[in-house]
Amino acid sequence: MLRITNATKTFHPGTPNEVLALQGVDLHLEPGDFLIVIGTNGSGKSTLQNSVAGTFMLDSGRIRLNGHDITRWPEHKRARLIGRVFQNPFSGTAPNMTIAENLALAARRGKPRGLGWALNRETRDRFREQVRALNMGLEDRIDNEIGTLSGGQRQALTLLMASFVKPNLLLLDEHTAALDPKTADQVIHLTKQVVERDRLTTLMVTHSMQQAVHLGNRLIMMHKGRVIHDIRDDEKKRMRVEGLLDRFEEVRRVEALDLPAAELLKAAYI
Amino acid sequence: MNVLISTLTIGLILSLLAFGVYISFRIFNFPDITTEGSITLGAAVAAALILHGSENPSWFTTPWAATLLGGLAGGVAGVATGVLHTRFKIHGLLSGILVMTALYSINLRVMGQSNLSLNDVPTIFSGPQFLAEQLHPAPADGGVNQLPFAGWNLFVNDLAALAFTLLLIAAVGAALYFFFRTNLGTAMRATGDNAQMIRALGSNTNAMLVWGLGLSNALIALAGAIFAQYQKFADVQMGFGMVVLGLASVIIGEALVRSRDLVLTIIGSVMGSLLFRLLVAIALQWGLNPNDLKLITAGFVFIALVLPGFVSKLGKRKVGGLQHA
Ligand SMILES: Nc1ncnc2c1ncn2[C@@H]1O[C@H](COP(=O)(O)OP(=O)(O)OP(=O)(O)O)[C@@H](O)[C@H]1O
Ligand SMILES: [Mg+2]
Numbered sequence: 001m002l003r004i005t006n007a008t009k010t011f012h013p014g015t016p017n018e019v020l021a022l023q024g025v026d027l028h029l030e031p032g033d034f035l036i037v038i039g040t041n042g043s044g045k046s047t048l049q050n051s052v053a054g055t056f057m058l059d060s061g062r063i064r065l066n067g068h069d070i071t072r073w074p075e076h077k078r079a080r081l082i083g084r085v086f087q088n089p090f091s092g093t094a095p096n097m098t099i100a101e102n103l104a105l106a107a108r109r110g111k112p113r114g115l116g117w118a119l120n121r122e123t124r125d126r127f128r129e130q131v132r133a134l135n136m137g138l139e140d141r142i143d144n145e146i147g148t149l150s151g152g153q154r155q156a157l158t159l160l161m162a163s164f165v166k167p168n169l170l171l172l173d174e175h176t177a178a179l180d181p182k183t184a185d186q187v188i189h190l191t192k193q194v195v196e197r198d199r200l201t202t203l204m205v206t207h208s209m210q211q212a213v214h215l216g217n218r219l220i221m222m223h224k225g226r227v228i229h230d231i232r233d234d235e236k237k238r239m240r241v242e243g244l245l246d247r248f249e250e251v252r253r254v255e256a257l258d259l260p261a262a263e264l265l266k267a268a269y270i
Numbered sequence: 271m272n273v274l275i276s277t278l279t280i281g282l283i284l285s286l287l288a289f290g291v292y293i294s295f296r297i298f299n300f301p302d303i304t305t306e307g308s309i310t311l312g313a314a315v316a317a318a319l320i321l322h323g324s325e326n327p328s329w330f331t332t333p334w335a336a337t338l339l340g341g342l343a344g345g346v347a348g349v350a351t352g353v354l355h356t357r358f359k360i361h362g363l364l365s366g367i368l369v370m371t372a373l374y375s376i377n378l379r380v381m382g383q384s385n386l387s388l389n390d391v392p393t394i395f396s397g398p399q400f401l402a403e404q405l406h407p408a409p410a411d412g413g414v415n416q417l418p419f420a421g422w423n424l425f426v427n428d429l430a431a432l433a434f435t436l437l438l439i440a441a442v443g444a445a446l447y448f449f450f451r452t453n454l455g456t457a458m459r460a461t462g463d464n465a466q467m468i469r470a471l472g473s474n475t476n477a478m479l480v481w482g483l484g485l486s487n488a489l490i491a492l493a494g495a496i497f498a499q500y501q502k503f504a505d506v507q508m509g510f511g512m513v514v515l516g517l518a519s520v521i522i523g524e525a526l527v528r529s530r531d532l533v534l535t536i537i538g539s540v541m542g543s544l545l546f547r548l549l550v551a552i553a554l555q556w557g558l559n560p561n562d563l564k565l566i567t568a569g570f571v572f573i574a575l576v577l578p579g580f581v582s583k584l585g586k587r588k589v590g591g592l593q594h595a
Contacts, residue, residue: 079472
């Protein structure tokens with residue numbers, strides 16, 4: 001379904017700010033896989049997602065999705081295949097447009113946008129029902145501007161929008177990180193529902209160990225632009241929060257050994 | 271009273287300018303100053319074609335065709351600005367400046383001289399005025415055709431122009447409203463509102479901006495083409511200060527309607543343009559030096575931009591693209 005081969009990405013190459021954000025990532029997802037991505041801050045999780053979504057192009061490596069080589073496709077073209085929810089609740093919706101208008105935009109993801117009406121009675125009724133299913137009491141507010149909604153409501157809508165036209169790949173980047181715990185739970189519940197209903201191939205980044213343990217059939221841990229752990233199926237099922245924390249601890253230990261060594265090397269070279 | 275009628279007519283014509291500025295500055299958040307060149311371009315193309323037709327009449331020299339071609343030329347200029355910005359990654363303001371500057375020479379080429387008179391040629395107002403003559407014939411002694419109304423004597427020609435312009439603006443306003451309710455128009459509005467989101471939903475935001483600027487400048491050039499025919503001359507300098515003038519109209523309109531509703535903002539742009547013209551006419555009546563007009567308009571827009579109280583009164587909207595971090 002999704003096949004990433006030897007992906008590399010360096011930001012600000014050749015400057016003092018150089019960041020090796022991806023250093024040869026290989027990843028292969030089967031249809032229906034629900035992959036959880038965890039890792040320390042700056043380990044390249046978002047960079048991986050952004051390079052799949054086409055926010056920027058890879059320096060090298062290939063990305064295949066659903067039989068297409070999308071490595072060089074621009075972002076808007078990849079959107080035909082990909083649904084996305086961002087960490088920032090403001091990123092996924094147009095604040096000065098109504099709920100119904102936002103949904104109408106999502107209903108045509110990857111389809112040509114011509115001079116047909118964006119909204120008519122039939123689509124409005126359909127949207128209202130779908131919004132009702134969110135159980136957030138938004139069905140009577142579909143003509144309100146999205147900017148008037150809470151972050152959680154906006155994230156729930158963004159999730160609905162991302163899955164409106166069934167995507168070949170769903171990208172979720174810490175989409176509950178900006179929400180309070182209760183709302184986050186609501187959105188996670190919805191996420192599970194949507195992913196299971198359509199058996200969506202999903203790549204979800206999270207910082208929540210709870211989510212990492214309870215969701216998905218596979219988990220990878222990233223560190224410094226590399227995949228350092230890949231835990232699947234039964235092992236993933238048996239995974240507990242403590243087990244994950246151990247792995248983080250392990251990284252930290254290696255790090256502690258590495259840092260002085262790196263310093264020594266640097267000193268030797270300069 | 272006749273001054274009022276012509277003030278209103280000009281206000282209505284320039285509401286096309288307000289529509290255009292609204293699209294670029296508000297909908298796309300793009301500070302487009304191609305405006306100053308494209309309004310003149312519309313006037314120049316329309317005037318040159320009409321004058322050309324007085325010797326070599328052809329379908330494209332009829333006032334209507336000339337007006338539409340003027341608008342089309344403006345659209346091309348807007349597309350050019352959009353392409354400079356999206357394709358060649360030139361700063362938005364600079365893209366507009368480049369096209370505007372190039373248009374100055376192009377406008378001179380089109381006109382062949384720095385101004386053209388349309389005094390003895392047909393314009394898009396000729397038809398309506400002819401119709402009005404039929405309804406209310408001129409006096410047999412060849413005097414001015416006037417219509418007594420509530421103690422005033424109104425020029426029939428001016429009334430006909432006003433009525434015609436009103437219909438035209440209503441039609442364009444309605445067309446814009448319907449356009450922005452289509453899938454394409456909705457995606458355009460989303461491009462200005464949240465470009466990241468609409469890209470993730472599969473729209474090419476660069477293409478949206480290019481066509482949006484094309485639409486904006488086509489409307490602005492249409493304003494120029496009609497304005498030139500109304501005042502019966504085109505001048506290569508006429509675009510000067512038009513961005514600020516259009517912005518002033520848009521800001522007044524927003525203060526009047528205080529809503530983001532599509533219908534209301536479109537009506538607001540028309541009202542803003544009318545009110546701005548009226549204020550100018552009143553100020554001139556009071557003895558304001560016309561040369562000071564641009565200073566005062568710029569001052570007004572400045573105050574509207576920086577006075578937080580004023581701006582928040584306008585419905586908490588930022589003035590797109592002007593307040594750079
Ligand atoms: N657009 C960019 N320009 C420059 N540097 C970037 C850019 N995006 C990411 N980086 C850098 O690349 C590295 C990896 O960033 P990335 O956002 O992928 O990390 P992450 O794993 O998502 O971290 P977090 O958990 O904090 O979200 C970081 O050092 C970051 O500063
Ligand atoms: Mg991140």
